[in-house]
Amino acid sequence: MAALLLLVDRKTPWLEPFKQNFAAAIAPLNWFANLPTEFALWGESQLRPRESLEQELQQLEQELLIYRGKLQQGVELAAENSRLRALLNASEVLDDSLLVSEVIGLSPNPYQHTLVINRGSADGVMIGQPVIDADGLIGQVVAVRDTTSTVLAITDVSHALPVRSLRNGVRSIAEGTGDSNRLRLRYLSTTTDILVGDELVTSGLGERFPAGYPVGTVVSIERTTGRDFLDIVLRPAASIDRSHYLLLLFSERKIDSTAP
Amino acid sequence: MLSFSFAFPLSALLAVLAHLWPSHFAMTAYQPHFLLLVMIFWVTRHPKKCGIGYAVLMGLIADLLFGGWIGQQLLAFAVIAYLLTLLRRTLLSPTLLQEAVIIVFLVALVHLWQLGWTRLDGAVNAFAPTLIGALLSGLLWPPCALLFDKIYDSGEIR
Numbered sequence: 286m287a288a289l290l291l292l293v294d295r296k297t298p299w300l301e302p303f304k305q306n307f308a309a310a311i312a313p314l315n316w317f318a319n320l321p322t323e324f325a326l327w328g329e330s331q332l333r334p335r336e337s338l339e340q341e342l343q344q345l346e347q348e349l350l351i352y353r354g355k356l357q358q359g360v361e362l363a364a365e366n367s368r369l370r371a372l373l374n375a376s377e378v379l380d381d382s383l384l385v386s387e388v389i390g391l392s393p394n395p396y397q398h399t400l401v402i403n404r405g406s407a408d409g410v411m412i413g414q415p416v417i418d419a420d421g422l423i424g425q426v427v428a429v430r431d432t433t434s435t436v437l438a439i440t441d442v443s444h445a446l447p448v449r450s451l452r453n454g455v456r457s458i459a460e461g462t463g464d465s466n467r468l469r470l471r472y473l474s475t476t477t478d479i480l481v482g483d484e485l486v487t488s489g490l491g492e493r494f495p496a497g498y499p500v501g502t503v504v505s506i507e508r509t510t511g512r513d514f515l516d517i518v519l520r521p522a523a524s525i526d527r528s529h530y531l532l533l534l535f536s537e538r539k540i541d542s543t544a545p
Numbered sequence: 546m547l548s549f550s551f552a553f554p555l556s557a558l559l560a561v562l563a564h565l566w567p568s569h570f571a572m573t574a575y576q577p578h579f580l581l582l583v584m585i586f587w588v589t590r591h592p593k594k595c596g597i598g599y600a601v602l603m604g605l606i607a608d609l610l611f612g613g614w615i616g617q618q619l620l621a622f623a624v625i626a627y628l629l630t631l632l633r634r635t636l637l638s639p640t641l642l643q644e645a646v647i648i649v650f651l652v653a654l655v656h657l658w659q660l661g662w663t664r665l666d667g668a669v670n671a672f673a674p675t676l677i678g679a680l681l682s683g684l685l686w687p688p689c690a691l692l693f694d695k696i697y698d699s700g701e702i703r
Contacts, residue, residue, distance in 0.1 A: 287604075287623060291616030300615050307609040311561070318565035393564035394611035395574035395674070396663035440570070442666055463663060465570040526569045 309430045315390035315401050384408060384533040386416075389433065396463055398438035400424075402531060405432040413493060415534040421499035421522025422446075422487060423531055438525050439500065440465050447490040448500050450483050459485065459500055459519060465526045468501050470517035475508055477515065485519060495536055499523075549594065552697045556583045557603065564610060574674035577682035578652050580607045584622055585648060586693060588629050600626030617662055621655045641687040649683035 294300045330338075390401035404410050406429050414426040416436045424444065428435040437444055444461040448470075455478060458471045473479060483503045489496030501519035508515060547555070560579035568576070584603040587595040604622030608615045628651070636643065656675035 286601075287616040287620035289616070290619065291614050294615045304609060304612075304615070311565070311610070314561060315565055318562050319567055322567060388567065390565055391567050391570065391573065392612050393573060393576070394613055394659075395570075395576070395678075396659060397612050398570050399612060438570075442663060526571060 305428060305430075308428060308435065312401075312430060312433045315433065316403075319389045382535040384410075384535065386434075386531050386533055388529055388531060396442070398424075398441035398444075398461065398463070398465060398525070399427070400436045400438060400531075402434050402436055402533075403432065404533060405430045405434050407431055408533075409535070410434045410533060415494045415498070415536075417498055417532050417534060418523045418525075418528035418530070420524055421501070422494065423523045423525055423528065425493065426533070436531070438465070439523075440468060440521060440525055445471075446494055446500070447488045448485040449488040450479060450485055452480075452483050453478055455479055456488055456490070457485075457517075466520060468519040468521055470503075470519060471514070473515045473517060474513060475515055479503060479506065479515070479517065481506060484522075495534065547697050549591065549697075552693075553587060553595075556586065556693065557606065559583075561606070561610060575678050575681060577678060577685050578655060580610070581622065581625070581652055581655055582648070582682055582686065582689065584626065585629065585651065586690060588626050589633070589644070590694070590697070592630065592633060596630070597623050597626045613659070613662065617659065618655070621658050625651050625655065641690060644690065645683045645686045648686045649679050652682040653679035 290300070384404060386402040386404040388400050389403050392399040400423075402416075410426055410429050412426055412429055416423045416425060422439055424436045424438040424441070426434050427437040438461070439446060439459065440461045440463070442461050442463040445458050447456065448459045449456045455473070457473050459468045460471055462469055470479075470485075481503050485500045485503070487494040487496055487498045487500060499522035501521045503517060504520045505518045506515055507517075557580070560583040563579040564576070580603055584600050587599060600622040601619055604619035605615070607618035607622065611618060632647065636647075639647070653676055656679055660672070660675055
């Protein structure tokens with residue numbers, strides 16, 4: 286019976302509704318299991334001295350001011366970029382809107398990197414939607430329920446995404462390894478111009494992830510004699526293991542394409 | 546003393562909550578297999594009532610909770626339950642320490658089975674954390690079994 290179930294689940298999507306219903310049924314348990322963490326965070330904020338909170342607030346206000354200043358510069362650059370793209374007849378880069386979400390659970394399976402977030406179809410979340418944190422790309426939504434969703438991290442072994450190097454535009458595929466601190470680059474020949482420290486961003490190919498979001502940094506390159514491709518390891522830009530708050534990207538193009 | 550109809554779902558629920566407790570991806574590899582421990586407890590403490598059928602049920606819950614292919618954990622749980630019934634005939638009244646040693650081996654077997662499936666899918670997960678997870682399951686067994694033995698007694702002679 287187990288072997289039959291394994292075969293059916295690997296080869297067909299027949300058991301998916303069953304899995305989805307179970308995930309929806311245990312969603313309140315996820316929330317319940319997360320309560321001690323929430324309570325600890327609340328306790329920490331309550332026990333902190335007032336001076337420390339004031340100091341942090343002041344620091345955050347300063348950071349906000351710096352980022353607002355940078356944003357003004359960014360708006361000007363975006364407008365200039367848009368004008369240049371229009372001159373070249375290139376496709377227009379769309380603005381993405383964001384929705385803040387909170388991680389309320391992780392997959393208990395050590396070999397599967399999925400996160401449960403507290404946003405679902407009631408908030409307009411869709412399957413395939415990209416998810417980022419403050420530092421880079423986290424992954425994409427793979428299952429949506431009423432009030433929660435499941436996000437597949439880019440480090441999951443079943444995940445792969447198209448990337449390009451910020452330095453010279455070299456394109457490749459970044460694959461998950463099952464290790465939250467490691468991605469690998471595939472199909473780059475031994476003569477490719479790539480160096481340790483190169484930053485890789487989403488290339489936008491495939492239209493699943495918008496272009497330009499940080500994916501990772503090259504930390505090691507191995508050239509094995511007799512092999513046609515390089516063995517390249519990346520360190521993910523996002524804090525996949527540590528981020529508590531995530532951002533869901535809403536692309537206008539995607540929303541329009543799914544509208545009735 | 547708790548009744549079986551209350552104690553069994555309670556233990557399963559506590560195990561599910563323990564698995565759902567958010568930690569880090571890196572830490573989950575070291576986590577004891579709580580659902581397996583609960584299944585082993587009931588199969589060893591209440592063998593007349595909890596047989597392979599209950600193990601299959603717990604395995605199915607584990608499959609759905611862990612999000613892998615359905616059937617992976619189910620098969621592992623059923624085999625473990627069968628091995629335990631075989632072992633019961635040779636080891637009539639094991640001490641908690643003997644049980645803990647057996648549990649380390651059984652949990653390691655399940656973890657390796659899981660690891661094998663992920664390797665088949667192309668993962669490069671390390672071998673050591675799974676064995677440490679099995680060791681932690683063995684360490685967790687004596688206090689947990691003692692606690693549950695105190696609040697539940699099936700009345701069966703094992």
